[in-house]
Amino acid sequence: MMTTRRSTKYGLRFIALAYLAILLFVPVGLILYRTLEPGLNHVWQEITTPAAVHAFWLTIEVTLIAVPLNTVLGILAALVLTRSNFRGKALMDTVIDLPFAISPIVVGLSLIFVYGQTGWFGSDLADAGIQVIFSVPGIVLATIFVTLPFVVREVVPVLIEVGDEQEQAAATLGASRWQTFRRITLPSIRWGVAYGVVLSTARAIGEFGAVSVVSGKISGQTETMTLLVEKRYGNFNVSGAYAASALLAVIALITLLGMTVLNPRKDPS
């Protein structure tokens, strides 16, 4: 691109920035503006109502269950996909992407078919005193499902690129499988894992579709932040919806910032 003319260069930059501005900065900025319009005091009141506080902590709780679980299982699945050979490996590779392909609404409905009152083991679970659908376990399940692929998809290419020679070298030097994983494999994939965790977290906090179907939206019980935003907006409490949205946006920004702070500390290589 040495010969690119200045006007072309700035033109391209302008188009890219304008695109981002129209689609991203303007709407998000507008939400923040509208949120702050009635004053900080009002915002504070809207996000500290009992329902909002509960929704906030429920969202955090669901995220703290789904993300670590998918991180551990995601690393395991990535190792299986790259370091072993078995029948059905290609199928497993495809199935992991299903949550990307399937609409979240369909995910929610399928969970109801399986765990709902008239579902496959819904009545057995009900007899055991466990309610999945219209309850927190259902929300957790839906969130796990939609965030499943992120860690796997981030870690697999890194594992392929790193190769398995370092692991073999560690084995010849006497390291057990666990020692090799902890001292060699994990440090070499840590950026992939970190990025997968950030993406999973962002998605877990922001998930709406699948959670909306299985939660039952009981205020103070099964209402997450995204559901709260929707309810407030539907009830013409626009400033309340903006306040809750702004809080979601701030959590997302903090997650992304954490990523940016982590990322530049790369290996000296």
Added chain:
Amino acid sequence: MIAVHGISKRFGDFQALNDVSLEIPEGSLTALLGPSGSGKSTLLRIIAGLETPDSGRVVIAGEDTTAISPQERNIGFVFQHYAAFKHMTVRDNVAFGMAIRKRPKAEITSRVDELLGIVGLSGYQDRYPAQLSGGQRQRMALARALAVEPRVLLLDEPFGALDANVRAELRAWLRRLHDEVHVTTLLVTHDQEEAMEITDRIAVMNAGQIEQNGPPRELYDKPANRFVMSFLGPVATLGGVMVRPHDLRISSDPSDGAFEAQITRVVHLGFEVRVEAELAGGESVWVQVTRADAEMLEAEPGDIVWVSTHVDAGMMLDAGAEGDAPVA
């Protein structure tokens, strides 16, 4: 000592090793020499425990290790592409095996410094592998393998990824290192010059089998078959026999048993001169002569000369069927 008995290994339809038996004497530096796909790396990885043989046994220092994991074999393994632990410093790389064995900190530090001195990397303790050259990384990998005081040292094409001049330097260095450390060493290579230069013994492999096993001189002078002869050095064919080009004589006068030929090309390679000629039947032959001999002969393309074998000095094989016996 390392011994393998009746090792066979298949990868799908490919027979990588076919009933291979070999003994590597204690304290020796032995090469597994062969073309790519001959099974030499597979045999090395089986000795290390990184591959499992379909049948046969591996015995290291008198202990049957066939069913033992690589972790417990107490071997040192050096990979072609170094397999450096990229996120660790040179010190941590070399210390890895000892740290796994939970040796005292002070012992690890002094041993690492000692080994880095031996491999010529003193002062590099706090560098990362990415800050080293290829040759330095491979020397670090050697120090790492030696740190656990292995019973045997296994090297898989250790200089294959390096520049020609670094390679020559490192192999001379490896020979000196072996003379100091004396650990039984098995080196996989496809470079016959490398094998001839630094090893005590060479096992020549081809198509999953060992063709011949012995000291380099013996293999060069008394090859068991055509494959070994042509793999270990240059070969010319004259009158239906294979012969080394430096065992051919070229003369401007006819003599008994000499073949008439016309010179097609004379190549000066410093001390050595290659004379290429075409025999009466259209067959081509090349002769390696010294610069002085070439000047005496005044060889020019187009000249008619007589080529003969210098029988008593050399080694000849019938250029006929595979696996035949020496004729001289």
